[in-house]
Amino acid sequence: MYDALLNLVTAPWTLQPDTLLGAALLAVIAALAGEALWRVLRWPRVIGYVIVGTALALSGRGVEGTEPALRVVIDGALALLLFEAGARLRLKWLARNPWLLATSVAEALATGIAVFMVLRLLALPREVAAPLAIVAVCVSPAVLQRVVGELRAAGQVTERLLALAALNTLYAVLAMKLLSGGMLLSDPATWLNALSPVLFSFFGSILLGAALGEGLALIARRFDLREDNSIVLLLSAVLLALVVAKTLQLSTLLVPLLAGMWLANRSERPWVWPRHFGSAGSVLVLVMFVSVSSAWTLEALVASAGIALALVATRMLAKGVAVLALARPSGLGLGQAACLAIGLTPMSATAWVLTMDFVARHPNVGAQMMPVLLASLALLELAAPLALMGALRAAGEVDVRPARTANVRVRDAAG
Amino acid sequence: MPLGDFADSRAFTLGVELELQIVNRHDYDLAPGAADLLRVNAKRKKMTADVKPEITSSMIEVSTGICERHRDVSEQLLEVRDALVEDAGKLNLRLCGGGTHAFQDWSQRRIFDTPRFQQVSTLYGYLSKQFTVFGQHVHIGCPSPDGALWLLHAMSRFMPHVIALSASSPFVQGTDTGFHSARLNSVNAFPLSGRSPFHLTWDAFTVYFEKMRRTGVVESMKDFYWDIRPKPEYGTIEVRVMDTPLTVERAAAIAVYLQCIARWLAKDKPFQPQEDDYLAYTYNRFQACRFGLDGEVVDPVTAVHRPLRELIRETIEAVEMHAIELHAERGLAAIREALAQEPGTDADWLRQAQGKEQFLPEVVRQQCVKFEGSDGR
Numbered sequence: 001m002y003d004a005l006l007n008l009v010t011a012p013w014t015l016q017p018d019t020l021l022g023a024a025l026l027a028v029i030a031a032l033a034g035e036a037l038w039r040v041l042r043w044p045r046v047i048g049y050v051i052v053g054t055a056l057a058l059s060g061r062g063v064e065g066t067e068p069a070l071r072v073v074i075d076g077a078l079a080l081l082l083f084e085a086g087a088r089l090r091l092k093w094l095a096r097n098p099w100l101l102a103t104s105v106a107e108a109l110a111t112g113i114a115v116f117m118v119l120r121l122l123a124l125p126r127e128v129a130a131p132l133a134i135v136a137v138c139v140s141p142a143v144l145q146r147v148v149g150e151l152r153a154a155g156q157v158t159e160r161l162l163a164l165a166a167l168n169t170l171y172a173v174l175a176m177k178l179l180s181g182g183m184l185l186s187d188p189a190t191w192l193n194a195l196s197p198v199l200f201s202f203f204g205s206i207l208l209g210a211a212l213g214e215g216l217a218l219i220a221r222r223f224d225l226r227e228d229n230s231i232v233l234l235l236s237a238v239l240l241a242l243v244v245a246k247t248l249q250l251s252t253l254l255v256p257l258l259a260g261m262w263l264a265n266r267s268e269r270p271w272v273w274p275r276h277f278g279s280a281g282s283v284l285v286l287v288m289f290v291s292v293s294s295a296w297t298l299e300a301l302v303a304s305a306g307i308a309l310a311l312v313a314t315r316m317l318a319k320g321v322a323v324l325a326l327a328r329p330s331g332l333g334l335g336q337a338a339c340l341a342i343g344l345t346p347m348s349a350t351a352w353v354l355t356m357d358f359v360a361r362h363p364n365v366g367a368q369m370m371p372v373l374l375a376s377l378a379l380l381e382l383a384a385p386l387a388l389m390g391a392l393r394a395a396g397e398v399d400v401r402p403a404r405t406a407n408v409r410v411r412d413a414a415g
Numbered sequence: 416m417p418l419g420d421f422a423d424s425r426a427f428t429l430g431v432e433l434e435l436q437i438v439n440r441h442d443y444d445l446a447p448g449a450a451d452l453l454r455v456n457a458k459r460k461k462m463t464a465d466v467k468p469e470i471t472s473s474m475i476e477v478s479t480g481i482c483e484r485h486r487d488v489s490e491q492l493l494e495v496r497d498a499l500v501e502d503a504g505k506l507n508l509r510l511c512g513g514g515t516h517a518f519q520d521w522s523q524r525r526i527f528d529t530p531r532f533q534q535v536s537t538l539y540g541y542l543s544k545q546f547t548v549f550g551q552h553v554h555i556g557c558p559s560p561d562g563a564l565w566l567l568h569a570m571s572r573f574m575p576h577v578i579a580l581s582a583s584s585p586f587v588q589g590t591d592t593g594f595h596s597a598r599l600n601s602v603n604a605f606p607l608s609g610r611s612p613f614h615l616t617w618d619a620f621t622v623y624f625e626k627m628r629r630t631g632v633v634e635s636m637k638d639f640y641w642d643i644r645p646k647p648e649y650g651t652i653e654v655r656v657m658d659t660p661l662t663v664e665r666a667a668a669i670a671v672y673l674q675c676i677a678r679w680l681a682k683d684k685p686f687q688p689q690e691d692d693y694l695a696y697t698y699n700r701f702q703a704c705r706f707g708l709d710g711e712v713v714d715p716v717t718a719v720h721r722p723l724r725e726l727i728r729e730t731i732e733a734v735e736m737h738a739i740e741l742h743a744e745r746g747l748a749a750i751r752e753a754l755a756q757e758p759g760t761d762a763d764w765l766r767q768a769q770g771k772e773q774f775l776p777e778v779v780r781q782q783c784v785k786f787e788g789s790d791g792r
Binding site: 268 | 455504
C-alpha cells in the first residue's frame with residue numbers, strides 16, 4: 001500500500017497503468033470508449049472498459065498483478081461487486097425451488113469435473129488441472145452485475161444468472177481454499193505448520209464476512225442510504241473489512257460475498273443502495289475492468305490457446321447441459337434456459353484474483369497454471385460480456401431506452 | 416364490433432376479477448414476471464378461477480368463475496391466491512394487492528407483448544404506462560338488458576362506498592399523494608372514463624353506442640373505461656371503481672356488499688335512478704378517493720352532507736334481509752368490522768406501515784405478507 005502511494009507520487013509521469021498519469025489517462029479513455037459504445041450501439045459501457053484493457057494487453061503494457069496499487073483497487077472493486085452479488089442471493093429461494101439448487105450444484109459439479117478431465121486428457125498434471133477446474137466453475141459476478149445493471153435487465157434469466165453466479169463463486173472460493181489447504185496439509189513436511197493458518201483463514205473469512213454483514217445492516221438501518229454520506233460510510237466499511245482480511249491473510253473474495261449474503265438473509269427486510277455504492281465505487285469498478293482485462297500477453301495467449309480453448313468450450317458445454325437438463329422442473333422455458341446457459345459465460349476478475357492468490361501460495365504450480373488461465377480470460381474478455389448481453393436480449397429481459405432518459409434512475413432506485 | 420345481444424345470466428350471480436402486482440424479492444419493485452408465472456401456473460391442475468396476463472408484464476389478473484355467494488368467491492380467490500403465491504415463490508417473485516405500486520417508476524414498465532396491448536400502448540402513449548394501476552372488478556348478473564342499465568344507474572350512488580372500502584393506493588411513484596385511492600386519478604386521465612351516459616333502455620344504449628362507433632372513437636365496449644359498464648357478452652354489469660384490496664378476504668367482502676345492494680335495489684326499488692343523481696357524482700367520488708371512509712358525500716336531492724362510514728353502516732342495515740337470502744352475512748360482517756377498525760382502509764394501513772418503517776420497499780414487503788395471509792416465507 002505504502003509502496004503504491006510512493007509510486008504514485010514519485011513517478012507520476014511514467015506511462016504505466018499504475019502511475020497517476022497512466023491511470024488517469026486510461027480512466028479517461030475507458031470512460032469515453034464506454035460512453036461511445038453505449039451511445040452508438042447500446043452496448044454496456046463495461047465492454048468499452050474491456051476493449052481498452054485488451055488494447056493495453058495487445059500493446060504489451062498490461063498489468064502483471066504484482067502492482068500493489070492496482071491490486072488494492074481491484075480487490076476493492078471486486079469486494080463491492082461481490083458484496084452486491086451476495087446481497088442479491090436469497091437462500092430461501094433455493095428452499096422454495098429445490099430444482100434451482102439442484103441446477104446450481106449440477107452446473108458447478110459438471111463444470112469442475114468436465115474441465116478437470118479434459119485438462120488431464122491434454123496432459124496437464126493433476127495439481128494444475130485441479131485448481132484450473134475449480135476456477136472454471138465460477139462465473140464472474142462482476143461482469144454480470146455490471147451488464148445487468150447497465151441494461152437494466154430484469155426477469156427470470158437475469159435473476160437466475162445472478163443467483164447461480166453468486167453460488168458458484170462461493171463454491172469455487174471454498175473449494176479453492178480446501179484444495180490449497182489440502183495441498184499444504186498433504187505434504188508431510190509442512191502439514192503441521194500449515195494446519196492452523198488453513199483453519200484460521202477458512203473460519204476467519206466466514207466470521208469476518210458475518211461481522212461485516214452485521215455492521216452494514218446496522219448502517220443501513222440507521223442511516224438514509226439515499227444520502228451520499230451514508231454511502232461513503234458503507235463503502236468505507238467494506239474497504240476496512242478488506243484491509244483486515246488482507247492483514248489477517250483471509251480471503252478477500254469470501255469476506256465481501258459472505259457479508260452480502262449475511263445482510264440479505266439475516267432478515268426479510270429489503271435493502272437498497274445505489275449500484276456499486278455510487279460514483280466512488282464506479283471509479284474502482286472501471287479501473288478494475290480495465291486492469292483485469294489487460295492482464296494477459298499475446299505470447300501467453302498464443303502459447304496456451306489450445307488448452308484455453310478446450311477449457312472454455314468444456315466449461316460452456318458443461319454449464320449448458322446442466323442448466324438445460326434441469327430447466328423444466330425448475331420452472332424455466334427451454335428458450336430461457338438456453339439464454340441462461342449462454343449468460344453463464346463470463347469469467348473475469350474473480351477467476352483472476354482466485355488464481356493469483358492460489359499461485360502466491362503454491363508458486364510451483366503457477367508457472368503452468370497462469371498462462372492457461374490468462375489465455376482463457378483473454379478468450380472470454382470480450383466475447384463473454386457480448387454473449388451475456390445477447391442472451392439477456394434474446395430472453396427479452398433488457399429494457400433499454402433512448403440516451404436522454406437512460407441515466408435518470410440510478411440514484412432513486414431506493415424510491 | 417357491434418354491441419351484440421345481452422347474454423342471459425342469473426340475477427345477482429357474481430364474478431370477481433383482481434389485478435395483482437408482481438414484485439421482486441430484492442428491492443420489491445415491480446418485476447416483469449407475468450409470462451413466467453403463467454407458465455409455471457399452467458402446470459397445475461385446473462382451478463375454478465382463471466389467471467390471465469394484463470397490460471404490463473408486472474401485472475396478473477385472477478378472475479373467479481360465476482359465483483352464487485360469498486363462500487364461492489372466498490374459496491375460489493383463496494385457492495388461486497395460494498397457488499399463485501407458491502408459484503411466485505419458485506420464481507423468486509412475490510404478489511401483493513394494492514391499487515398502485517408504492518414507488519415504481521412508470522417510465523420503466525414494459526407493455527405485455529400481445530397485439531391488443533401494443534395497440535392500446537401506441538394509442539395512449541405514457542398514459543398506458545401510468546395506467547400501471549391495479550383494480551378489482553365485480554360482475555353482477557342481470558337477467559335483462561334494461562334491468563342491467565337500470566341497476567347500473569341505481570348503483571352509481573354507492574360507488575363512493577366501495578371506493579372507500581377498497582382504497583389501497585396512497586402512494587404513487589414514491590410519494591404520499593394524500594389520497595386513499597390515488598389509482599382513480601390515473602384512470603380519470605383516459606378520455607372515456609367516468610360515469611356512463613344516462614340511458615335506461617338497451618335500445619337507447621345501442622343507439623348511443625352505434626353513434627359513438629360511427630365517430631371511430633370506439634370500436635367495442637372495451638374502449639369505455641367507465642366506473643360501471645354493461646358487459647353484454649356476460650350479461651352483467653361490471654363495477655370497476657375499486658382498488659385491488661390488500662387481501663382477497665376484503666375483496667370478497669366488497670363483492671358481496673355490491674351483490675346485496677344490487678338485490679336490494681332490484682327487488683325493493685327504494686328509489687328510481689335519474690340523471691340528477693350524477694350532479695354530485697364526481698364530487699362524491701373525489702371525497703371517497705381523497706378521504707376514504709372519512710369522506711363526506713352529498714345527497715344531490717336533499718343536499719345533506721354525510722360521512723361515508725355512516726352511510727355504509729346504514730346500507731348494511733338496509734340490505735340485511737337480502738344478505739340473508741344471499742348467504743352474505745359473513746362478507747357484510749367483515750365490512751362492519753372494517754368500519755369499526757382503526758386503520759379503516761388499506762390505505763391507512765399502508766400509511767401506518769410507512770410511518771413506522773420510513774422505507775417503501777419494506778412497506779411493499781409487508782403488503783406481500785398481508786396478501787399471502789401467512790407469516791411470510
